[in-house]
Amino acid sequence: MAPNNAHTALWPAPHASGAVDATVHVPGSKSVTNRALVLAALASEPGWLRRPLRSRDTLLMAGALRAMGVGIEEGVGPDGSGEAWRVLPTGLHGPATVDVGNAGTVMRFLPPVAALADGPVRFDGDPRSYERPLNGVIDALRTLGARIDDDGRGALPLTVHGVGALDGGPVSIDASSSSQFVSALLLSGPRFNQGVEVRHTGATLPSMPHIRMTVDMLRAVGAQVDTPESGGEPNVWRVTPGALLGRDLTIEPDLSNAQPFLAAALVTGGKVIVPDWPARTTQPGDRLREVFTEMGGSCTLTEYGLEFTGSGSVHGIDVDLGDVGELTPGIAAVAALADSPSTLRGVSHLRLHETDRLAALTKEINELGGDVTETADGLHIRPRRLHDGIFHTYEDHRMATAGAIIGLAVEGVQIENVATTAKTLPDFPDLWTGMLGA
Ligand SMILES: O=C(O)C1=C[C@@H](OP(=O)(O)O)[C@@H](O)[C@H](O)C1
Numbered sequence: 001m002a003p004n005n006a007h008t009a010l011w012p013a014p015h016a017s018g019a020v021d022a023t024v025h026v027p028g029s030k031s032v033t034n035r036a037l038v039l040a041a042l043a044s045e046p047g048w049l050r051r052p053l054r055s056r057d058t059l060l061m062a063g064a065l066r067a068m069g070v071g072i073e074e075g076v077g078p079d080g081s082g083e084a085w086r087v088l089p090t091g092l093h094g095p096a097t098v099d100v101g102n103a104g105t106v107m108r109f110l111p112p113v114a115a116l117a118d119g120p121v122r123f124d125g126d127p128r129s130y131e132r133p134l135n136g137v138i139d140a141l142r143t144l145g146a147r148i149d150d151d152g153r154g155a156l157p158l159t160v161h162g163v164g165a166l167d168g169g170p171v172s173i174d175a176s177s178s179s180q181f182v183s184a185l186l187l188s189g190p191r192f193n194q195g196v197e198v199r200h201t202g203a204t205l206p207s208m209p210h211i212r213m214t215v216d217m218l219r220a221v222g223a224q225v226d227t228p229e230s231g232g233e234p235n236v237w238r239v240t241p242g243a244l245l246g247r248d249l250t251i252e253p254d255l256s257n258a259q260p261f262l263a264a265a266l267v268t269g270g271k272v273i274v275p276d277w278p279a280r281t282t283q284p285g286d287r288l289r290e291v292f293t294e295m296g297g298s299c300t301l302t303e304y305g306l307e308f309t310g311s312g313s314v315h316g317i318d319v320d321l322g323d324v325g326e327l328t329p330g331i332a333a334v335a336a337l338a339d340s341p342s343t344l345r346g347v348s349h350l351r352l353h354e355t356d357r358l359a360a361l362t363k364e365i366n367e368l369g370g371d372v373t374e375t376a377d378g379l380h381i382r383p384r385r386l387h388d389g390i391f392h393t394y395e396d397h398r399m400a401t402a403g404a405i406i407g408l409a410v411e412g413v414q415i416e417n418v419a420t421t422a423k424t425l426p427d428f429p430d431l432w433t434g435m436l437g438a
């Protein structure tokens, strides 16, 4: 078989010769785009998504919904400005085939949607998608009345035999391995005959901001949602059955994808402005303002966006990242360049992300001369003088951007398969070299 050059290709990570000073327009949020697509597909009238992210994960989501009959057309928004998708909901149809790639949002958010289709929907994806937990969604859907054929492992591949409607009602799940189990059931909940009541029974629940994002976006399209934060029982979310509105939504920039650019300001003692940083958001990336300030930077949020400035010093940090796990690779990269050790906690579930992120970060930083050890629930990082070498990425977009951060400060770092950033940020190499003025 011919070698897959995209995977073996090495990208010389640009080394920063001085402090960066740039404005970086970061494309739309993956998490917001994929929720908006699902909600628009389930609505009772057409809707608009403006400035949607166009990346592997969102194109897979759009392709899957189209396969079930939803119209997603290219267009300009109703006011004539900006790129947009117009979403035309219809009855959801099977038979259909869905490629989830390695998108957690697609593999978890769509089986409940497929249960509403009028025929079988087959789900398959990348080899890694077979290893990522899906049992919470599969077991819950069976409890709520769906028929699903899988191989008994609680994972992909599988077929959901939709019959056009789902009873819904109460269900208990352990979502300690992924918050996306909860989000998945809530997003389709308004369309279940009895709505849904999701009770999380596990000891921990990661990524709470992402669950808040789901609840906020459901409410914005007219759903009634009761949450622990709105006076309900702890760990219980309730969605009332009802029709969803078609809305005109402008997608926020992806704040987790802003991370490497803010990190560049931090590690080079420079300045990066990210326009359109929202004043209020549920995105976990907003926590970077606090984390990267504690690590040595400072930031100002204005109506124009976020201005982040490095001081020239980078400090270690002891932090629980359970709420914001997807920020871990970028924080680990900065921590490897700091003037004191770091402990990153609360992220054992990262072992089941795009790759085992705790093992991958430990191995790759140590191969450049670092001193990282895995703990039961995170990483301990003792900064060392790093040297040149190949930074492997394991088909993980956030490993590639973590390696690029290290490359700014360490000469001769080569990123294997930087193209894997296409999962959520296909423009990464160009934005990165543009930031550096190359
Ligand atoms: O709902 C979402 O959009 C996401 C939830 C989180 O998943 P986990 O709770 O599985 O970590 C996050 O890591 C992922 O990148 C996106």
Ligand SMILES: C=C(OP(=O)(O)O)C(=O)O
Binding pocket: 102, 103, 104, 105, 326, 353, 354, 398, 424
């Ligand atoms: C964990 C991530 O993605 P997914 O949506 O595939 O879970 C991520 O983007 O860091």
